[in-house]
Amino acid sequence: MTFVKSTDSAAGSYADQVNAYIERGVPRMFEMGIRVVELDEGSVVGMAPLASNDNHLGSMYAGTLFGLAEMLGGALARPIVDFAHFYPTVKQVTIDFKRPARSDIKGTARLDSETIRRVRAEAKADGRSEFEVVAELTDADGRMVATTHGTYQVRSIGR
């Protein structure tokens, strides 16, 4: 069993590190209020606020739901590779909207330990690796509002 650690440096938890990365690297996402709230190896939880993201139907804008789910796949890369040397990128996402999102929304996603080992090994050997992530977005009552299936890569910076 892999020892699950929430940080690998003095720079704060993985969640803090990824939120700082978003603020610096993708200011639009940060401005939308999309945040990591928990991040460990193989497991991530994120949030997006309804306030400032509501639409004409009184529910969360589809683009914010997409942004929350899309972020989770990149965040899952952080405990696997150092973002000082690798960056996450997204190749494809399918999002299914299940019901109106009438509260703040929580997003969750996981990676199994076999995928984590493969991505870490390929990134070290080849400078890049690809992985797939299923994410679930739920409302304050625990109802599923959207699901996504995404394909992500980590790539060595400078290649």
Add this chain to the structure above:
Amino acid sequence: MTFVKSTDSAAGSYADQVNAYIERGVPRMFEMGIRVVELDEGSVVGMAPLASNDNHLGSMYAGTLFGLAEMLGGALARPIVDFAHFYPTVKQVTIDFKRPARSDIKGTARLDSETIRRVRAEAKADGRSEFEVVAELTDADGRMVATTHGTYQVRSIGR
């Protein structure tokens, strides 16, 4: 051949109407700078600005590319049904990211006349109709940066 009209009221062109609808109904999308620039029956062109939407790779944030493409399907509903009586909604979108988007991005999408006739008839008869939209996002040099395939609905307000 259908007579293609750019407006059906004194409230300005379809493009102006949908931009006003976005500003009022989905303020987050409006703030992202996502706009309709041309809208006629069966054809829409939109834009999103790189400035204020750039990411850690010097290219446009994936969420803004999604937002631009997703909007096009809803906009295409406007020349078919009156947004005073129907609203557009999205059920599913798949987005494929092809290359970094290093300029302002143009989005285009079309609906064929058979689909337009069907949606208009179903909306009138049933209060709702579903349709599929393929959108293409291109950079300032005309290179494809992303494509989407989305499933949308128009629904009667109040049902």
